[in-house]
Amino acid sequence: MPKLKLPVPPMPGRPAPKRPGKTYGPQTPREHGREAGTSAIGWIDERTSLSGGARWMMFRKVPKGTNWFYTLGSATMFAFLAQAVTGVFLAMYYDPSATGAYDSIRNINNEVFLGEFVHGMHKWGSSVMVILVFLHMGRTFFFGAYKYPRELNWVIGVVLLILTMTMSFTGYLLPFDQRSYWATIVGVNINGTGPFVGPYLSDFLRAGPDFGATTLSRFYAIHMMLVPGAIAALMGFHLYLVAKLGTTAPPWLRAKSPEKLREEKVAR
Amino acid sequence: MAERKTAKSKYTADRQIPGAFEGETVTRRRFMTGTVHTAGAVATAAIVLPAAGFALGPVFEEKEQPWQPVGKATDFTPDTYLPRTITIEPRIGDVGKSTVFVRRFNPDVDTEPRDQYNEFIAISSACMHLGCPINFVAAAQRFICPCHGGVYDFVGKVAGGPPVRPLDRFYTRVENGTVQIGRRFSVNSELERFSPRDPGEPLDGVGQYMYPSRPSMRKLPGT
Numbered sequence: 001m002p003k004l005k006l007p008v009p010p011m012p013g014r015p016a017p018k019r020p021g022k023t024y025g026p027q028t029p030r031e032h033g034r035e036a037g038t039s040a041i042g043w044i045d046e047r048t049s050l051s052g053g054a055r056w057m058m059f060r061k062v063p064k065g066t067n068w069f070y071t072l073g074s075a076t077m078f079a080f081l082a083q084a085v086t087g088v089f090l091a092m093y094y095d096p097s098a099t100g101a102y103d104s105i106r107n108i109n110n111e112v113f114l115g116e117f118v119h120g121m122h123k124w125g126s127s128v129m130v131i132l133v134f135l136h137m138g139r140t141f142f143f144g145a146y147k148y149p150r151e152l153n154w155v156i157g158v159v160l161l162i163l164t165m166t167m168s169f170t171g172y173l174l175p176f177d178q179r180s181y182w183a184t185i186v187g188v189n190i191n192g193t194g195p196f197v198g199p200y201l202s203d204f205l206r207a208g209p210d211f212g213a214t215t216l217s218r219f220y221a222i223h224m225m226l227v228p229g230a231i232a233a234l235m236g237f238h239l240y241l242v243a244k245l246g247t248t249a250p251p252w253l254r255a256k257s258p259e260k261l262r263e264e265k266v267a268r
Numbered sequence: 269m270a271e272r273k274t275a276k277s278k279y280t281a282d283r284q285i286p287g288a289f290e291g292e293t294v295t296r297r298r299f300m301t302g303t304v305h306t307a308g309a310v311a312t313a314a315i316v317l318p319a320a321g322f323a324l325g326p327v328f329e330e331k332e333q334p335w336q337p338v339g340k341a342t343d344f345t346p347d348t349y350l351p352r353t354i355t356i357e358p359r360i361g362d363v364g365k366s367t368v369f370v371r372r373f374n375p376d377v378d379t380e381p382r383d384q385y386n387e388f389i390a391i392s393s394a395c396m397h398l399g400c401p402i403n404f405v406a407a408a409q410r411f412i413c414p415c416h417g418g419v420y421d422f423v424g425k426v427a428g429g430p431p432v433r434p435l436d437r438f439y440t441r442v443e444n445g446t447v448q449i450g451r452r453f454s455v456n457s458e459l460e461r462f463s464p465r466d467p468g469e470p471l472d473g474v475g476q477y478m479y480p481s482r483p484s485m486r487k488l489p490g491t
Contacts, residue, residue, distance in 0.1 A: 098359075098360035098361065099361045181363065182399075182400060182401075182415075185398070185399040186398040186399055186400065186415070188399075188466075189398045189399045189466050189467045189468045190398060190468065192466040192467075192468060192469060192479075193468040193479075195479065196478060196479075196480070198466075198469070198479065199466060199479055199480060199481075199482050200327055200482060203482050203484050204323075204324065204327050207326040208326045208329075208331050208484055209331055209464065209482065209484040209485035210331070210356050210357060210485075211364075212326075212331075212360070212364075213357055213360050213364075214326075
């Protein structure tokens with residue numbers, strides 16, 4: 001016999017079903033205005049059911065002993081978001097050509113309103129992000145939070161670390177001053193010392209055997225399209241796994257088993 | 269005990285599938301699934317392969333390096349180097365220029381066999397540690413790199429510091445009394461010619477096999 005789903009009677013505390021002939025909801029413009037935000041969110045939620053996911057993500061149980069060290073991952077994410085926002089606005093003034101890059105950076109720093117400030121946020125923010133990544137990694141390591149079932153999240157984290165390093169490397173060339181140019185020459189040559197594939201990889205990075213006409217635009221494309229997209233996608237998956245698997249308690253807290261289940265207390 | 273399943277016949281007709289043909293072994297459902305997967309793979313490849321080839325193209329494309337004049341043959345002596353500027357990449361202004369150090373072949377110090385390409389010795393300014401620009405210090409008769417202290421002797425062999433092989437060189441030739449610089453080549457510690465490698469890649473012992481030459485830049489054939 002196929003299973004039948006019977007209509008469920010209204011739970012206590014739920015609003016009673018609407019009846020014809022009665023008025024519900026806001027009536028006057030003032031009442032409408034007061035409920036505009038709620039109804040807009042309600043309109044979206046009725047069509048997407050996103051609130052369930054948001055509740056699943058944000059209202060999680062966390063173990064006893066959760067402390068400030070657990071905020072390092074979110075701090076890294078916000079450092080990335082700050083880099084993304086400032087980076088997008090820097091791209092509005094930046095010219096990724098070998099003949100125009102240096103002048104456009106000088107224009108950003110000297111002429112554009114708040115240009116030096118936004119450029120500085122992006123430049124120093126990159127160091128902040130790298131430091132936070134390592135602190136977050138250290139926290140995970142010392143708290144043993146990489147162990148089963150969170151190994152995959154550790155692996156994704158390592159890929160994110162490598163991608164962050166790629167961002168730092170490709171972004172270093174973009175101001176195109178003497179330091180950028182020679183640091184890139186040295187960096188690409190270090191990359192080339194990898195046996196067997198190194199020479200081809202550095203040809204790929206430079207788009208040829210020497211620093212050429214499209215090297216800068218290649219670094220620019222990797223820096224602002226390829227790697228940020230990969231970081232955003234992997235960060236989303238990283239967060240999903242955190243929400244799904246939960247966080248670990250700090251190692252100095254031991255799980256307490258109920259008194260009556262302890263072996264020495266059980267009557268024989 | 270449940271009866272063991274008998275192995276299915278490979279013929280669709282034996283399996284009582286409606287509309288099966290005599291001798292048919294592939295069901296229509298399986299055929300359609302395969303067709304759709306193949307079509308999907310072809311469509312994906314039609315987008316991914318050109319895009320990947322576009323990005324990877326420069327790795328396989330040989331770079332043009334025309335001969336360029338650097339001065340009259342009578343300007344150069346066998347005893348010291350003169351710095352000359354050449355263009356490595358013409359489209360990017362000053363960034364595409366590089367310094368070479370040029371002198372006449374000197375039988376007293378140059379041990380390699382003489383041929384049409386080394387009447388003049390042109391030494392690249394890229395340090396073979398990691399590519400910083402070296403300078404010729406005439407008083408010491410040495411090439412010195414400012415980054416990590418690489419030192420090379422008068423013919424470009426490593427005299428100290430981290431570099432892994434002698435300085436790269438350029439082919440030279442004389443046309444109508446003018447010295448011309450051609451493409452770059454690398455040398456091992458015996459000053460044998462190899463296809464150009466990047467700095468940091470040794471060429472002695474197994475080095476030449478661990479760091480293979482690349483299609484983007486080769487030495488002149490037969491040299």
